[in-house]
Amino acid sequence: MKKLINNVDSVVTDALTGLAAAHPALRVDVENKIVFRAAGPRPGKVGLVSGGGSGHEPLHGGFVGYGMLDAACPGEVFTSPVPDQMIEATKGVDGGAGVLHIVKNYTGDVLNFEMAAELCGDEGVEVVSVLVNDDVAVRDSLYTAGRRGTGATLFVEKIAGALAETGAPLGEVARVAREVNERSRSFGVALSACTVPAAGKPTFELGESEIELGIGIHGEPGRTRAAHGPARELVRVAMDAIHEDLPLSGEVLVLVNGMGGTPLLELYIAFAEVAAYLREKGASPARVLVGNYVTSLDMQGFSVTTCALTEELTRLWDAPVETPALRWGR
């Protein structure tokens, strides 16, 4: 394992030190591992808090700022943060209008955020939690922990963040967050595994012509191993899985997301195929992001996330945002 780190145990805090030094618009509590907006809470605005294991950068710390999150709680690599972080973050962003927790559906994230929400409630901060579970590779059944939260998290954070900025009440912000999640679907493909610093070696081995279909964002193997093929075919597998679950039509918000080790050049090749697929189904990629947004350390591969737009969602997506990783309109 060759990584650009100082020490396996200080990966997250060292990165937070860098994040703090790079972005004066953020206030980073490195010791407690919380990323805040430097400006602090705005009275009357609903606060948005998210968090999860590190290793998915820019998610979530890179999405803290105007029009998106108020705070992020990064855990250790691939390990959900602890309730203390979330409680501190929640209290720190409460402007009196309550706080929305945006939680990716993983047992660890759910349990820790639940504990935090309960304790925040005891202390008089109103908290509503929204679960993101967009990954169609996992069947939501008695036989699983439910669908994973992946790329749609970005959509939820952006759109709910935009609505919160208008002064909308907590119930409304939670409603739109849930709506975004319900309208979103994802599917991921890995061309290589990733290496967790503390593990020191790749989480699985793939042959020269093998890939994993239906992967999450934690370096775990996918649902099935398959033969590598042209981008066109891999994209079709992903899009078919999405389309089967929620037929694609109309205007779609699309994220073609790199897992961290795949060059942008290749992500655009994948996007060309996604756009062609959408046209084939009579849908159109009305809003598009192509890049590394919800990553899995150095994994090579991609995921596609779609969200069926409404007029309201499009307007909120287009609203100004100013964070380290997503910025427009200001």
Next chain:
Amino acid sequence: MKKLINNVDSVVTDALTGLAAAHPALRVDVENKIVFRAAGPRPGKVGLVSGGGSGHEPLHGGFVGYGMLDAACPGEVFTSPVPDQMIEATKGVDGGAGVLHIVKNYTGDVLNFEMAAELCGDEGVEVVSVLVNDDVAVRDSLYTAGRRGTGATLFVEKIAGALAETGAPLGEVARVAREVNERSRSFGVALSACTVPAAGKPTFELGESEIELGIGIHGEPGRTRAAHGPARELVRVAMDAIHEDLPLSGEVLVLVNGMGGTPLLELYIAFAEVAAYLREKGASPARVLVGNYVTSLDMQGFSVTTCALTEELTRLWDAPVETPALRWGR
């Protein structure tokens, strides 16, 4: 080699098809491989054209848009584009005030841009070329093709682009472009080689504890092979090389750039060390970019680029920009 591509020979055009579909603000001539602003040339504004081999995305196509380039000419992977592309691009962006060619200092880029400039001149379009050569790993001597153009290209394109947007004449735009280049220095480190699709295997082999110091952005080996070390030490090697060449002081514009395969988490770790180094020298990172901007396909590693700011350069850096990969202020 496992890549997210359809075909080794269609990598660049397939990616351009995706770029076109993703960004309605661009007009992409896929056949001739030219990326234009959709809005076309603005009368009286100096046009900015750059280009070079593909494989460095988002450079250059991702930097076409308001406040930056007017057109980009991507060549094949790591192969400079041909004069035809540059001529077409130059004529296509000429708003009557002449065109600036921003050329990274590689024999191929220089020769092809020279031929293009000559032919454009013959056809009555005024062209001035600016050479970017910021890489301190290469001594500029009779024994080399001169210093390579790397990360500073982004600075030159952003800052000259901002000045051009104000309606400044060609001479002025060229002057500020040269000034940015003269004030900029870079140094790169590879933790792994990259794989050119047409070559099918990594351009060099590195052992589990070896790295390459002083690499460029074309997958070539660096100046020396060294033992891998903590991020702190690798950054120090890079910063020492820069500081020795042009002592760091005052306000500095800093790019900590990923080579394509290194996660953002690690780039922030590197930036923390860069910031500490600057403080040690009495300098400050007044403006900062951390991310994958001038890449080398899937190479793991990073480069640091610094530019000694002036008031004028800071103002132009802060000016609005709206491109696929760099956006603020609008």
Next chain:
Amino acid sequence: MDVQFFVTWLEEVASVVQTQRDHLTQLDAAIGDADHGANLDRGFTAVRQALADTPPDTPGAALVLAGSTLIRRVGGASGPLYGTAFRQMGKTLGDAPEVSLAELSTALDAALAGVQKLGAAVEGDKTMVDALAPAVRALAGAVQDGAKPADAIAAAAEAAAEGARATIPLQARKGRASYLGSRSAGHEDPGAASTALILGALRTAGSR
């Protein structure tokens, strides 16, 4: 069993988890996300520190302190689950300075109940419950049979180890491993393996 017994147990857990850190992480790499060893090592190192910083007076206090520390330091699925397990044990033991085998058995039952309430896993889901539940049963049975403390604890540890091994052929229905569907079969569950280590440490603590 006095507070010293429980402190010794927790310290022994910390040391065995440290030794087995990579093993647990590799188990998690196969069907999870390769952090279970690091998670527990971070957690129990913090427990050891907490015990040293504010030495508890009673078994209950030691266990509650351990549980709270795990919740505050581990994260992931195992942090809240193990944290709750130790807290429930501690709360069940209350302020008593000495704990009988029967009381320990009741406490371990409460730990299991806490884990199941939080995580909703049943036996056979391929989780830590698959090691914890048989251990609880074994301990209760031994108490019922009037077994000597050392033998009763050995039986519980044995049952946990057996339960962990028995997760190998199972398909996971809870936690990350469930995402793998049938591919999760053929691997030992990391949480069940760590539960076996934790209960194994009880035996070591008893023999000190």
Next chain:
Amino acid sequence: MDVQFFVTWLEEVASVVQTQRDHLTQLDAAIGDADHGANLDRGFTAVRQALADTPPDTPGAALVLAGSTLIRRVGGASGPLYGTAFRQMGKTLGDAPEVSLAELSTALDAALAGVQKLGAAVEGDKTMVDALAPAVRALAGAVQDGAKPADAIAAAAEAAAEGARATIPLQARKGRASYLGSRSAGHEDPGAASTALILGALRTAGSR
């Protein structure tokens, strides 16, 4: 040598470059950027197509067409350099329908001059010049000695091959390989190797 001779030569180059594409790319991978084979293959495939699309009438026209096509299709350092080389050869031959060995020699000299004017490389810099210059000298010498065309061409091809091999120990002073400093020594220059292939193809063309 009539236009057919030159068309045959260029087609032979296209086919040998295609066969040697990976070899040239691997040479470039060692001290450059792993694209020389792909570059020339793309270029000469286009040359073959251009010759088929608009068959030239004279040797000069064939070579100018080849050179222009290379400039328009190759890119990189080798595109303008080889493009200029062929264009200079063609221009030197003018409209003549037949070319003597002496005229070929003069044309090849013009090619070398064009490459050196553009790229400013001298012999020993570890570039295509190291194969081209000795070939030019060998051909001129053979003409002077009144050698038969086949022998003269063989001598030029031999000299180019020898020149390419001789680049191995050199340290590059031009092109990408120069960035490597002393590490460029020990590898054959890809451009010198392709020049040897191009001049080797002249021999094959002559024997048809």
